[in-house]
Amino acid sequence: MRLQKLTMVNTAYGVNYEDIPAALVTPEIRRSLMNVKSAMVNNVLSCHADTTLDSIALMMWDNDCGSLPVVDDDNKPVGIITDRDIAIGSALQHRPLWEITAESVCGNRDLYCCKSTDDIHKALDMMRDHAVRRLPVVNSKGKLVGIVSLGDLVACTDAAKGAGFPFGEMAGMLSAVSSHHTQPKLTATA
Secondary structure, three states, X not given: OOOOEOOOOOOOOOOOHHHXXXXXXXXXXXXXXXXXXXXXXXXXXXXXXXXXXXXXXXXXXXXOOOEEEEEOOOOOEXXXXXXXXXXXXXHHHOOOHHHOEHHHHHOOOOOOOEEOOOEHHHHHHHXXXXXXXXXXXXXXXXXXXXXXXXXXXXXXXXHHHOOOOOHHHHXXXXXXXXXXXXXXXXXXXX
């Protein structure tokens, strides 16, 4: 008799679930194994607060991404900048991109991070509660180790289908982060 194996691996607790026959793993157990590490992007680009918007825009273009974590000299996240921030920052400041820094367009927002060992539901709750679409992922020392986006979590839903993942929870979170919300006011400069 050939046993199907559970494909999810959770090493956060030093246990490898790869070799447990899938028939022995309940949907509740599978759901509990879903952590941020299983959804996040590991090789994440970042920039610094003093990086100019033209450099950031080129990094985004070259790497087909729409956001970058902003880190300090210790690689600890201090912000996140999106392609939308670049467009709005440029329009409001009436200056060329090479004269505008990341800090000047995203430095006044709260930053929310998660850990790779956090349960996916904790990340979903954080995204919903703060209406954000991306979370920098940090290690125990607060250093950037990845990023998890709404799209990354949605991609995990295929694996979640057999894990009893509550799709109502995902729909509520999608609604919360997609709703219009008040942005911090940037002042236009002449």
